[in-house]
Structure formats: structure tokens, C-alpha cells
Amino acid sequence: MEPIKCEMCGSNDIVKSDGLYVCRHCGTKYTVEEARNLFYASETAKLENLYSLARRHADTKDYNSARQYYKEILLIDANNWEPIFFASYYTVCCSNYNSIDKNLKDFVNMFPHVLDAITDESCEGNLRQVADKTSLLASLLFNSFANTYNDPAVNKYYTAERLEFNDHYLTVDAHVLADMLYNLGDSIDARWQGMFKSIVCRLWDQANLYSREGGCNRSKIAHYEKKIALYDCTDLVRNKIIADKEHEILQNEIKRKKNDTRAQIIMYVIMTLAFFLLMWTCNRCLS
Ligand SMILES: [Zn+2]
Numbered sequence: 001m002e003p004i005k006c007e008m009c010g011s012n013d014i015v016k017s018d019g020l021y022v023c024r025h026c027g028t029k030y031t032v033e034e035a036r037n038l039f040y041a042s043e044t045a046k047l048e049n050l051y052s053l054a055r056r057h058a059d060t061k062d063y064n065s066a067r068q069y070y071k072e073i074l075l076i077d078a079n080n081w082e083p084i085f086f087a088s089y090y091t092v093c094c095s096n097y098n099s100i101d102k103n104l105k106d107f108v109n110m111f112p113h114v115l116d117a118i119t120d121e122s123c124e125g126n127l128r129q130v131a132d133k134t135s136l137l138a139s140l141l142f143n144s145f146a147n148t149y150n151d152p153a154v155n156k157y158y159t160a161e162r163l164e165f166n167d168h169y170l171t172v173d174a175h176v177l178a179d180m181l182y183n184l185g186d187s188i189d190a191r192w193q194g195m196f197k198s199i200v201c202r203l204w205d206q207a208n209l210y211s212r213e214g215g216c217n218r219s220k221i222a223h224y225e226k227k228i229a230l231y232d233c234t235d236l237v238r239n240k241i242i243a244d245k246e247h248e249i250l251q252n253e254i255k256r257k258k259n260d261t262r263a264q265i266i267m268y269v270i271m272t273l274a275f276f277l278l279m280w281t282c283n284r285c286l287s
Contacts, residue, residue, distance in 0.1 A: 004038045047076055058086070063093040081117035081126055084110060089133060100141075100172060107137075108180050111187050124196065127188060131199045134184050135206055138177040142210060174214030181207035182224070194231070201233035 003012040004021070011025035014035075021035040022028070030038065054069035067090035073083040088103075088110040095103045118126045185203035188196055204224040211221050 004035060005042050007038060043076065047073065050076075051082075054083075054086070058090065063090045066090045067094055079117055081114050081130070084117055085114045085130055085133070089137065092137060104141075104172065104176065104180065108183055111184055115187055115191055123192075127192075127196060127199060131184065131188070131203055135181065135203060138181055138206060138210070141172045142174065142177055142213075174210040178207040178210040178214060181210070197231040198233055201228045201231050204228055205233075 004014055005012055006014060006023040006026060006028055008028045009023065009026040011023055013024045014021050014030075015024055016022075019032070021030040021032070023030075050069055050073045054066050054073060057063075057065040057069060067087060070083045070087035070090065073080075074087055077083060088107045092100070092103045092107050114130060118130070120126075181203045185200040185207065188203075189200045205228060208221050208224050
């Protein structure tokens with residue numbers, strides 16, 4: 001627990017004496033009630049400070065600090081959706097090759113807790129943030145392999161945020177990402193009983209995209225396609241086509257890049273051989 005701070009002089013050196021709290025620095029006395037108010041005021045100020053630090057570090061893509069601040073907030077404000085979600089989210093963003101599987105599992109296990117914490121009237125905005133961030137995370141992980149190809153033609157199709165993982169080369173199976181999105185979509189749909197059709201359909205649709213990529217059984221994809229059609233979210237079909245198209249372009253660019261690299265190697269070998277041939281011929285001519 002944080003020590004309370006004297007209102008008059010700012011000192012933390014406050015002791016209990018004869019049923020009152022006394023500042024040993026300036027001598028100001030506080031009743032129990034006043035001391036309690038001082039305590040809450042200092043907790044509130046501390047919490048506000050931690051939230052602004054966490055958000056600021058997240059904005060500047062310092063995910064390690066953002067994660068640490070959100071974890072600290074959780075110790076004080078354990079039932080708020082924001083630290084519950086983002087402590088886990090930024091832990092995934094800080095993952096490396098060895099920790100990504102475990103961190104993703106923890107992230108999915110966190111879904112029931114964050115949904116429990118979203119209880120207020122204005123839950124739609126918060127749910128949308130959770131869904132959008134999870135969707136972005138899946139897309140970042142799905143595309144992270146493309147980071148190795150630092151080609152503007154490829155990068156053009158992805159937001160700058162794709163580079164959130166810096167140089168980490170993360171590989172995650174497409175079906176793991178699909179299951180993560182199905183899970184969140186199903187959970188939101190079950191809890192709010194079809195109230196947020198567009199949010200859940202977007203998650204299911206993206207999950208289907210990765211399912212196709214991961215060679216998932218067709219019946220699962222068909223099951224969610226049927227649900228999307230049932231919810232009449234036709235605009236998502238258009239998004240799917242765009243996403244498929246973008247993916248196809250990305251794959252072609254990567255193939256082209258690989259071929260370019262191969263061509264460069266062949267050229268290099270030919271040039272080297274030509275150089276030695278030239279040297280050998282010159283040698284012969286001179287001697
Ligand atoms: Zn004082």
C-alpha cells in the first residue's frame with residue numbers, strides 16, 4: 001500500500017498516535033476519515049498517472065513499458081477491462097520466437113476476464129476496441145513473416161502497424177490465429193446474444209480467411225459462413241474479397257522476390273566465372 005501524503009507539506013512521514021494520524025514533518029493532525037480521504041486521493045492520482053504513462057508508451061510503440069505499466073495498474077484496478085486486456089496484449093507484442101505460443105495462449109485465456117469486466121452501458125465502444133485490437137494482432141502475426149521481405153511493393157498492402165514486432169521473426173500457425181478469432185467472436189456473441197453482429201461477423205470472417213490458409217476442415221468454415229449470412233453482414237463478404245486479393249498479391253510479390261534473389265545469385269556466379277576466365281586468358285596471353 002502506498003503511504004499517504006501530508007496535504008500541507010507533502011511528506012510521507014505520517015504516524016498514528018492517540019487515534020489520529022500525525023505528520024511528523026509539519027505536525028498536522030488528521031482524523032481517520034481525513035486520512036482515508038488522503039489515501040483515496042493519492043491512489044486516484046497515482047492511478048491516473050499510471051494510465052496516462054501506459055497509454056503514452058503504447059502510442060510511442062514502447063510495448064515493454066506499456067505492458068509493465070498496465071501490469072502495475074492491474075494491482076490497483078483489477079476489474080477494469082483496459083489493464084486486463086492490454087497487459088496481455090502488449091505481452092504478446094513483446095514476444096519472441098520462444099515465448100509467442102505461451103503468450104498467445106494466455107491472451108486467449110484472458111478473453112472471459114476482459115468480457116466479464118465490460119459491463120457498463122457503453123460496452124459497445126469497449127468491445128469494439130477489444131475486437132479491433134485482437135483482429136489487428138492476428139493480422140500482424142499472420143503477416144509478420146513478410147517483414148523479412150523489406151519490399152515497398154509488399155509493405156504497401158499493410159499498415160505501418162504491421163511493423164510493430166520490430167525485427168522479431170514470429171511464426172504462428174494460421175489455424176491458431178483462426179481459433180483465437182473464432183473464440184472471441186463466439187464469446188461476444190454468446191454473452192450479448194447477437195447484439196453485436198458486425199463485431200462478431202468481422203472476427204469470424206477474418207478467422208475463416210486464416211482457416212483457409214491453415215487448411216482447416218471445410219465444414220468449420222462453412223459453419224461460420226452460414227452464421228455470417230444469417231446475421232446479414234453482407235459488407236463483410238466484400239472485405240473478404242479484398243483481403244483475399246491482398247493476400248494473393250503479397251504471395252506473388254514474395255514469389256517474385258525469391259525469384260529475383262535466385263536470379264541475382266546466378267548472375268553473381270556467372271560474373272565470377274567470367275572474371276576468372278578473363279584472368280586465365282590474360283595470363284595465357286602474357287606468358
Ligand atoms: Zn506535513
